Amino acid sequence: MRPEDLLRPTPRGLHCPVGDFYIDPVRAVPRAVITHGHSDHARAGHGHVLATRETLDLMAIRYGENFAGSTQAIAYGESVEVGRVRITAHPAGHVLGSAQMALSWRGLTIVASGDYKDAADPTCARFEPVPCDVFISEATFGLPVFRHPPAATETAKLLNSLAVFPERAHIVGAYSLGKAQRVMALLREAGHEAPIFIHGALTAITAYYETQGIPLGDVRPATGASKAELAGAVVVAPPSAITDLWSRRFPEPVTAFASGWMRVRARARQRGIELPLVISDHADWDGLIASIAATGCSELWVTHGAEEALVHWAGTHGLKARPLHMVGYGEEEGEDTPPAPESEAS
Template structure:
């Protein structure tokens, strides 16, 4: 008996990818009855679903960000690699290497297999399990950095550039713009691996998720909130020679006045394009990404041995053309609500939460 092609049982709807025989959506853009969530970033994890299936870490992140009452009417934690049968569809979650709890969704029905990667990276990350390629008939991939210009350098080398700058400017504070979920914690862990044992100071908007990571078993070392403004408008010590993590662009707000002549830094894959750093006044751009770069996207398509690749968001045309030259059929899905890149963007800073009474 011939196995059905995945496009006969997995289809694109206005709400997102829908597995028809299982009656379940993968990372839907609107509230649905049953959803499988690949990871906790808000362009994949939306509030209001009646039932949610995800890793325990992703469910914890959703509750922390949305509130328990909006993270799913019922929530089912699924261990990585454990199979689950829904109406004859076998479902497994395998590591995606993107952020803590991130998973690829593997679905098999009548001998046909499709893997929905969510967002992923191939580089090592001390804060989450590494990507595992799964051979399949159709691989669903992102294409955030699907242009040849995007080739991410080793993250350890970028951390060494940061430490060299701190040695060169000991009288200044280094403020690094990072996204609150994934990037902040990865940067902290990379600094610890590089031997930075001193406290790392956090903008208030980053504290809750760092505490959550630690509660989920990811050690981050000593972390402290940035001291409040003193009467004369400056922190007592200004944190000269220290590292501060903050939402992107926080250093351009009045919040930064408490810091000692801050060096503006940011960590993002987009900073491979130097003009982006120049336009935003970033003195020290750190090219550290939680997404696969051009070479990794192509290598992954080869590793999973899929004759067909579906592209959810990003630079679809370039990736589809490159895969076609390698004999792989590729098409863009144009899913609604994707491509926001909230974990890689450099938006205006979020306000710092007010201190508790």
């Protein structure tokens, strides 16, 4: 019996022939297991979707109530039998509702972790290493240059800039699901109590986070706010909005961007960012290798990102490793993919 008998990469996504379902399929399939709500992992149009309650809710917010033929919720720690395969959900620490899916069959366990981070996040349950034979890891920040500083030092940078430039609006680019809410929660943790203004694209998801018991304080729409209100205020917007016409309404804006990519100066400069904030919802290099080690796996499969470096690392540490060359992830604007301009495809 080989792990590939339980799970194998296909053009549609990772397919489990034993239970006949796909994990995070990039095309519509009859049965899908979804790790989290980011649009490159959670697509509309599947026959049946198994995911956490939060992920299902977020998909409904993004795609409408009829995003799938039928749905089934799974809680962290809960197991569901699909065919002869037992699927157990565990927190992935990536965004609200994100789950690692552990597949067990005939004594073999494969963990498909989706996107994950091991760092603390006030807006979601913390990553738990799950003992397994094969661990499937992302490698978005799979180079040793990526070491995310504690998020609190990055929010301190933002608050310091607000103190030096109290008349300028600080526009923070942040992905609309997860990062935006985390930035707001981090600011509240740091004692920032002033109103935070948000772009319209964040309204529904931010409101949903509040219903899930994640307090974000005084959050107001940026549209309609006066220049006087916006002076010295934090405005959170999707990354695509921070340099377009939308941002011209703000008084002398300072453009910030919350992303792990901001660790590399050239990436920040290419986007014209003045205040890069290294806040990531993905594990950094140290986080990846610590998490992989903590699972006790004997084999590592690497999905998307800097596969080459992580596979090389695994090889030098006695782990069998292979890149899966998965395509289709990071096509939406998300942290999975470096900010434009596109990095090398090769």
